[in-house]
Amino acid sequence: MDGTREGAVTRAETYFDTGGFLADLGRRVAIPTTSQETGSLPALADYVSREMSAALGKLGYDCEVLPNPRSDYGPFLIARRIEDATRPTVLTYGHGDVIRGQDAQWRKGLSPWTIVVEGDRIYGRGTADNKGQHTINIAALASVLAERGALGFNSTILIETGEETGSPGLAAFCSAHKAKLTADVLIGSDGPRLDPRRPTIFGGTRGVLNFDLALALRESGHHSGNWGGLLANPGIVLAHALATITDRRGQIQVPEWRPQTLTAPIRAALAGLSVDGGESAPAIDADWGEVTLTPAERVFGWNSFEVLAFKTGNPEQPVNAIPPYASAHCQLRFVVGTEADDIIPALRRHLDRHGFAQIEITSDGMIMKATRLDPDDPWAKFASASIARTTGQTPHMLPNLGGSLPNDVFTDILGMPTIWVPHSYAACSQHAPDEHLLASVARDGLRLMTGLFWDLGARDQRAVLSLS
Numbered sequence: 141m142d143g144t145r146e147g148a149v150t151r152a153e154t155y156f157d158t159g160g161f162l163a164d165l166g167r168r169v170a171i172p173t174t175s176q177e178t179g180s181l182p183a184l185a186d187y188v189s190r191e192m193s194a195a196l197g198k199l200g201y202d203c204e205v206l207p208n209p210r211s212d213y214g215p216f217l218i219a220r221r222i223e224d225a226t227r228p229t230v231l232t233y234g235h236g237d238v239i240r241g242q243d244a245q246w247r248k249g250l251s252p253w254t255i256v257v258e259g260d261r262i263y264g265r266g267t268a269d270n271k272g273q274h275t276i277n278i279a280a281l282a283s284v285l286a287e288r289g290a291l292g293f294n295s296t297i298l299i300e301t302g303e304e305t306g307s308p309g310l311a312a313f314c315s316a317h318k319a320k321l322t323a324d325v326l327i328g329s330d331g332p333r334l335d336p337r338r339p340t341i342f343g344g345t346r347g348v349l350n351f352d353l354a355l356a357l358r359e360s361g362h363h364s365g366n367w368g369g370l371l372a373n374p375g376i377v378l379a380h381a382l383a384t385i386t387d388r389r390g391q392i393q394v395p396e397w398r399p400q401t402l403t404a405p406i407r408a409a410l411a412g413l414s415v416d417g418g419e420s421a422p423a424i425d426a427d428w429g430e431v432t433l434t435p436a437e438r439v440f441g442w443n444s445f446e447v448l449a450f451k452t453g454n455p456e457q458p459v460n461a462i463p464p465y466a467s468a469h470c471q472l473r474f475v476v477g478t479e480a481d482d483i484i485p486a487l488r489r490h491l492d493r494h495g496f497a498q499i500e501i502t503s504d505g506m507i508m509k510a511t512r513l514d515p516d517d518p519w520a521k522f523a524s525a526s527i528a529r530t531t532g533q534t535p536h537m538l539p540n541l542g543g544s545l546p547n548d549v550f551t552d553i554l555g556m557p558t559i560w561v562p563h564s565y566a567a568c569s570q571h572a573p574d575e576h577l578l579a580s581v582a583r584d585g586l587r588l589m590t591g592l593f594w595d596l597g598a599r600d601q602r603a604v605l606s607l608s
């Protein structure tokens with residue numbers, strides 16, 4: 141059985157148009173895999189052991205559910221279909237867990253655990269992040285398999301169940317199972333397209349580190365009438381410390397946090413990209429961020445510092461006292477070239493230089509490192525050419541996403557280039573009530589992933605895509 145590329149893509153379209161996709165996704169969304177909630181372990185195990193192992197077993201994959209090296213977190217699924225050791229091996233990643241349902245906050249008529257279709261929107265928790273996305277990729281693999289009788293390459297699928305809690309154990313797991321997970325390239329899907337109407341490829345991610353700044357000046361509050369003017373106010377001191385980290389338009393002032401990696405080729409790759417996020421996205425503040433950079437350079441080529449929460453006294457019930465304590469929960473998103481292990485020490489030096497030695501910096505050490513793929517990487521060009529062939533559109537190509545994924549596990553520990561092809565869009569309400577996937581993007585994603593996997597399995601990939 142040989143089949144044709146067109147035949148494989150038609151199979152993917154038929155799967156979507158006759159309800160196969162909604163049926164598969166509906167079963168998966170109904171499993172409440174809320175990894176942030178205690179008691180979710182049975183659902184996480186059910187997702188990989190029953191639902192996904194059954195689906196992949198039917199496609200001829202050997203499925204192994206393995207425990208998390210961090211025993212209080214959910215398991216991993218490694219599914220492998222090895223056809224021929226002389227052919228390329230592709231690793232595909234997905235996460236089966238979702239954030240909490242927030243059941244009461246969904247719009248009337250919607251529920252996190254039952255799919256509802258309204259117009260172009262497919263509502264349900266995990267439709268966008270990430271169940272819909274890996275369901276698309278697995279169905280694309282199935283379409284190639286059905287048409288060609290084989291994939292034409294070796295396929296390994298890794299599904300984790302702790303991404304929404306920061307992927308605990310993923311790095312240790314991949315180190316321990318490196319032999320089974322080694323591949324020529326990772327092709328995965330998560331996150332949003334830059335523009336829902338056009339495919340996107342991103343080759344890496346910004347890193348992320350959260351930390352707390354705290355200033356404890358005394359044991360308890362003291363009456364502001366008796367002591368105001370005599371006792372230092374920790375909220376004011378902390379506000380001044382924060383004001384040394386960025387200027388008033390958010391431009392970072394910590395020297396080591398200012399990247400040196402926005403090179404001419406990266407600027408060229410980001411030139412002309414729009415970051416408006418499409419309908420129902422917030423209006424962008426033109427006078428915020430690094431003044432000399434374009435909006436795309438600010439989010440994909442630079443670092444950003446945020447104060448996520450800031451507390452002094454009791455905001456809900458203020459009293460007339462000088463509070464004893466102030467704290468701010470902060471975050472740095474950072475691009476390749478920022479020394480991850482030096483982020484906190486650099487801030488320490490900066491605060492000390494500005495006279496804020498008494499402010500304490502703490503972090504739980506959970507860090508996702510930054511990764512980036514050269515826009516001229518041959519795999520990036522291959523994927524772009526394949527997607528253009530299927531859709532008639534040249535994809536937006538980002539060296540890295542603005543958001544974060546545990547991508548350094550694939551690039552640094554497993555040592556492979558990474559190609560991410562997102563099937564969602566920025567206004568999908570992931571991590572919020574009313575999460576949804578766009579049906580039009582899902583169908584398009586099924587088509588282009590089928591084309592991409594078809595081309596990967598072709599005997600002569602370069603000839604197929606007329607690459608030099």
Ligand SMILES: [Zn+2]
Pocket residue numbers: 269304570571
């Ligand atoms: Zn998520």
